[in-house]
Amino acid sequence: MVRGEEPLLSQGRPSSDHSDERSVEEEDALLTGQKRAQPRNYGWAFWREVGLFAWAIIATVLVIVLAVLFSHQQQTSKPTPSGGGRKDGKPTGKRNLIFMVSDGMGPTSLSLTRTFRQTETGLPVDDVLVLDHHLIGTSRTRSTSSLITDSAAGATAFSCGQKSYNGAISVLPNRDPCGTILEAAKRAGYMTGLVVTTRITDATPACFAAHVNHRAEEDHIAAQEVGEHPLGRVLDLMLGGGRCHFLPNTTDHSCRRDDRDIVDLAKQNGFSYVSDRKHFDGLNFGTNVKLPLLGLFADTDIPYEIDRRNMNDIYPSLDEMARTALEALQAATQDSDKGFFLMIEGSRIDHAGHGNDPAAQVHEVLAYDTAFASVLDFLDRDDVEGVVVGTSDHETGGLATARQLHDTYPEYHWFPAVLANASHSAEHLAYQLRDHKAGQHISPLDSGIKTPPRPRSNQDTEEEEGEEDLKSYIRTTLLSDGLGISDPTDAEINRLVHSSSDPWPASYIFADMISRRAQVGWTTHGHSAVDVNIYTSDPEQARPLQGNRENTDVGKFLREYLDLDDEVENVTKELVEKATGDWMGRELDEEVV
DSSP: OOGGGGOTTTTOOOOOOOHHHHHHHHHHHHHOOOOOOOOOOOHHHHHHHOOOOOOOOHHHHHHHHHHHHHHHHHSSSSSOTOOOOEETEESSEEEEEEEEEBBBOOOHHHHHHHHHHHHHHHTTTTOOGGGGGGGGEEEEOSSOOOOOOOOOHHHHHHHHHOOOOOOOOBBTSSSBBBOOHHHHHHHTTOOOEEEEEEOOOOSHHHHHOOOOOOOOOOOHHHHTTTOTTTOOOOEEEEEEHHHHHHGTSTTTTOOSSSSOOOHHHHHHHOOOESSSSSHHHTTTTGGOOOEEEEEEEESSSSOOOHHHHHGTTTTHHHHHHHHHHHHHHHHHTTTTSEEEEEEEOOOOOHHHHHOOOOOHHHHHHHHHHHHHHHHHHHHHHOOOOOEEEOOOOOOOOBBBOOOOSSSSSSOSOOOOHHTTTSOOOOOOOHHHHHHHHHHHHHOOSSOOOOOOOOOOOOHHHHHHHHHHHHHHHHIIIIIIIIIIIOOOOOHHHHHHSSSSSSHHHHHHHHHHHHHHHHBOOOOOSEEEEOOOOEEEEEETTGGGGSEEEHHHHHHHHHHHTTTTTHHHHHHHHHHHHHHHHHTTSOOEEEESO
16 A cells, blocks of 8 residues: 555554544544534734724724814804913903892892792702802902991902992092902903992992992992093993982982982983983894993882883893893994903892892892893803803891791791792882872871870771771782782781881881791891802803902902903002092091991
């Protein structure tokens, strides 16, 4: 037999440890006709190809993710103007600054309003206010003269970045005027504006554009705001109330102590003037504005929002005025390398706190929240870099969302639905009561003097009938229709029948009635020392305000954001040099610190 024809099982064929196993497998393959699967030998070349393939997949995924992120960045970010950014820690380039003040609004005001809104509209517990999404810190509020500040000292901390005494309108304890962020902004080429729902001469707006020793000098403040000021005209736009301080005392609706016509002075200084809803609507939300503009829409304060909304054809809202101001200032600075500074105040949150009126308060806070949302929308749409910072000067009323009505241990309740039944403020109802009494010629208050009894007469009968008519009017028109209260006690009705003709005592009674039923508590008709919240559209830009801060830190941030530290100092020096005569009003007799 030749070598190539040796049988497979030949004695001389080499063997191995696995030869028997392979022989069995080969025989099975021959018998079944199925080829045996051979194990693959994965060498270096194979694993190199696998690695390259995996890396290609990972790289592709990374490229796609980066492309998506870049696209999102381009769509959601605003273009930065030429020269924008920060240099040596300071901002550069064109920018706008909106400062919002929620006068008298403390943390509990937010709790009260948030729960009221959720209850009234059936929203879930996590549906919160716009403000709630922008909270970054809190502010301490003491003044130099008291642990409890007033609005004047609080606003001076914002406008000048310095502490002062209660009542001071951008004047320091040594009686020197201090330069304000608004004055410095105007001097540096920015446009400036004020929007409020109280008198434009009230403490908060006054502190940005005027200097008087005491806030009561509103006649002086009015003249300074329209340009009778050591620096000349510093305001380009004013919208709010307080017309009575601009009219001579020889005319109706004036509250001035003299016969000066400040509206006429404003016109001489170039201001256009609007004073009613018709002419406000003619401004077309800022697209038809001629600056400088003075808009005074009420003799004193614009009514509470709970009342104003039923008089929409008479008074503009805070949101409408804010949007008008934003658009007007944006248009006026379109071709400038400087932007604008605008202060917007939700003024009457404070008044609702003073009146202990929870129904008025929740609607004032909601109106402020709406205006804040409009400012955010403006900043999102605007190509110019900008930021809004909002805070309060203090809390008012010592508000609590709880009330102990009895000596026994209280139940853990408060009832926001009670507030939803109110259609008017306690202040509005008090004025209605006063006018109704005047029309009936009913004595508003028992004198307390004991007089001898006299025989009954027809006059007695008429007075009794008149009193019963008054009680019916109070029950139906004022309490049921106005406050949604259907269960007044005889004692509550009698208190209102015999209240003073002055609206405040009656307003306190109305406010207490709804507060007790809602189980809302108050500790004072004045201010409190509680820390207040700080909000912003841009936590990164407003990083210096994060955490718990002094109220002066807010003022310092405002001028640093516009890079106006040096300008504020220059304005202060000029004001001090010109602080002669009586341009800052009467001197204070008492020493204040």
